[in-house]
Amino acid sequence: MKRTMYEDRCTIHNTDNDRTEEVEVLDFSPRKRLVVSVQRSIKLTLVYQERHGDYVGSMAGMEFTSRGPKEYTVGEDYAR
Numbered sequence: 001m002k003r004t005m006y007e008d009r010c011t012i013h014n015t016d017n018d019r020t021e022e023v024e025v026l027d028f029s030p031r032k033r034l035v036v037s038v039q040r041s042i043k044l045t046l047v048y049q050e051r052h053g054d055y056v057g058s059m060a061g062m063e064f065t066s067r068g069p070k071e072y073t074v075g076e077d078y079a080r
Contacts (some may be wrong), residue, residue, distance in 0.1 A: 005073060006028055006069040009022055009024055011066060025042065031048050034069075044057055053067075
């Protein structure tokens with residue numbers, strides 16, 4: 001049986017200062033929301049925007065975007 005898993009880290013991009021940073025994923029619902037921890041001190045929630053295909057959130061007057069964590073498949077197909 002195969003199942004889809006997601007990495008526990010991803011990148012976010014600050015659109016105000018054009019900086020990208022790697023963050024920890026706290027919670028992820030594909031095509032719904034992404035909750036990350038920035039430097040283990042700030043919790044940031046980003047919501048999926050269908051129009052752009054990105055997760056978008058804001059904090060302290062700055063906007064952040066992310067493509068979300070990378071997806072991978074684990075498990076095997078069993079032949080019967």
